[in-house]
Amino acid sequence: MRKDFLPFSRPSISEEDISAVGEVLRSGWITTGPKTAAFERDFREYVGCRHGVALASATAGMHLLLKALGIGPGDEVITPSMTWVSTVNLIVLAGATPVFADIDRDTLMVTPETVAPCFSSRTKAVIPVHFAGASANLSALRKQAAHKGIPLVEDAAHALGTHHRGAHVGAEGTAIFSFHPIKNITTGEGGMFCTDDAETAERISRLKFHGLGVDAYDRETQGRSPQAQVLEPGYKYNMTDVAAILGLRQLRRVNQFIQKRRGLAERYMERLAEVDELLPLAISEDTTQHAWHLFIVRLDIHRAGISRDEFMAELKKKNIGTGLHFRAVHLQKYYREVMGFRQGILPHTEWNSDRICSLPLFPDMTFEDVDDVVEAVKEVLGG
Numbered sequence: 199m200r201k202d203f204l205p206f207s208r209p210s211i212s213e214e215d216i217s218a219v220g221e222v223l224r225s226g227w228i229t230t231g232p233k234t235a236a237f238e239r240d241f242r243e244y245v246g247c248r249h250g251v252a253l254a255s256a257t258a259g260m261h262l263l264l265k266a267l268g269i270g271p272g273d274e275v276i277t278p279s280m281t282w283v284s285t286v287n288l289i290v291l292a293g294a295t296p297v298f299a300d301i302d303r304d305t306l307m308v309t310p311e312t313v314a315p316c317f318s319s320r321t322k323a324v325i326p327v328h329f330a331g332a333s334a335n336l337s338a339l340r341k342q343a344a345h346k347g348i349p350l351v352e353d354a355a356h357a358l359g360t361h362h363r364g365a366h367v368g369a370e371g372t373a374i375f376s377f378h379p380i381k382n383i384t385t386g387e388g389g390m391f392c393t394d395d396a397e398t399a400e401r402i403s404r405l406k407f408h409g410l411g412v413d414a415y416d417r418e419t420q421g422r423s424p425q426a427q428v429l430e431p432g433y434k435y436n437m438t439d440v441a442a443i444l445g446l447r448q449l450r451r452v453n454q455f456i457q458k459r460r461g462l463a464e465r466y467m468e469r470l471a472e473v474d475e476l477l478p479l480a481i482s483e484d485t486t487q488h489a490w491h492l493f494i495v496r497l498d499i500h501r502a503g504i505s506r507d508e509f510m511a512e513l514k515k516k517n518i519g520t521g522l523h524f525r526a527v528h529l530q531k532y533y534r535e536v537m538g539f540r541q542g543i544l545p546h547t548e549w550n551s552d553r554i555c556s557l558p559l560f561p562d563m564t565f566e567d568v569d570d571v572v573e574a575v576k577e578v579l580g581g
């Protein structure tokens with residue numbers, strides 16, 4: 199058995215990253231400033247998007263987006279239940295109603311077929327998720343939303359470095375990225391709102407800083423009036439330079455990170471092919487580069503004779519950490535008890551919610567670590 203605990207994720211932070219953060223701290227300017235502006239510029243260049251607004255988190259971006267779209271009571275937003283809770287919580291907090299589209303059983307993503315029955319006269323947005331580093335069937339989903347005249351916004355939290363039909367996710371349309379420590383690059387906490395629409399970008403920029411239309415850095419450096427006025431009430435969701443310097447440095451290594459992730463994922467696939475109790479995910483045809491944010495397997499609970507939760511607990515006893523991305527949102531306490539969502543409404547989501555498990559995957563892992571995981575998996579399932 200492994201002597202030390204292998205976490206399911208760990209950010210790749212170099213000594214140079216740490217020194218660079220120190221330099222920002224010593225510089226006298228630690229909130230939104232030149233580093234944030236440079237990070238936005240480099241991010242735009244990498245992804246190929248026209249506008250990029252750095253934020254405190256992806257959740258902040260989703261909050262601002264719902265506000266910008268004017269979503270409120272009586273409105274509906276279509277999104278999967280197989281997602282992180284943040285999007286759904288924000289829809290509810292806005293006073294609107296989440297309408298859950300089921301997923302393809304093997305890609306974990308919504309499809310035009312699962313989204314189609316969710317539209318109503320109250321639908322105000324469609325928010326698909328690019329899952330685990332693969333791409334959603336974006337072209338078809340976009341066509342469908344455009345046909346209905348409804349904005350589509352991509353939850354791209356897993357998709358930095360993902361290519362959809364040869365183009366970076368985020369290069370077109372509106373997409374929100376996350377830099378939480380488990381994501382493909384990190385700023386501690388942070389997010390990027392990308393859009394090809396100038397008006398949306400301006401609105402998000404304004405809403406992220408009190409609705410002033412300028413942030414502290416603009417006021418300091420660009421000679422805009424320090425007496426800027428509130429154009430509309432806004433929030434406080436700007437990214438700090440302390441965070442942005444990490445993002446700038448991490449972004450330079452993102453391709454290298456993805457290459458490492460891919461190598462590890464390939465070794466998993468090779469070594470796990472003979473483990474009949476584990477079912478791999480399918481990769482959508484539209485994915486021309488997989489960013490390998492997560493390595494997810496599904497436990498065949500009948501064949502294995504144990505539940506997914508037991509499987510995770512047994513791996514932990516063998517010093518292997520795992521993650522769960524995600525537990526279906528509609529079956530969580532509040533959504534069942536207060537919102538009245540029932541088991542049985544989303545068969546593929548629920549089937550996966552009981553079976554998925556994310557195995558360790560991060561750039562600083564070694565092939566030996568993968569082998570340790572595979573060995574522990576085999577012991578748990580064979581024993």
Ligand SMILES: *Cc1c(COP(=O)(O)O)cnc(C)c1O
Binds near residue numbers: 257285355
């Ligand atoms: C991480 C994540 C988010 C939220 O990102 P934050 O930066 O933590 O707010 C949203 N959606 C998905 C699918 C995620 O995995």
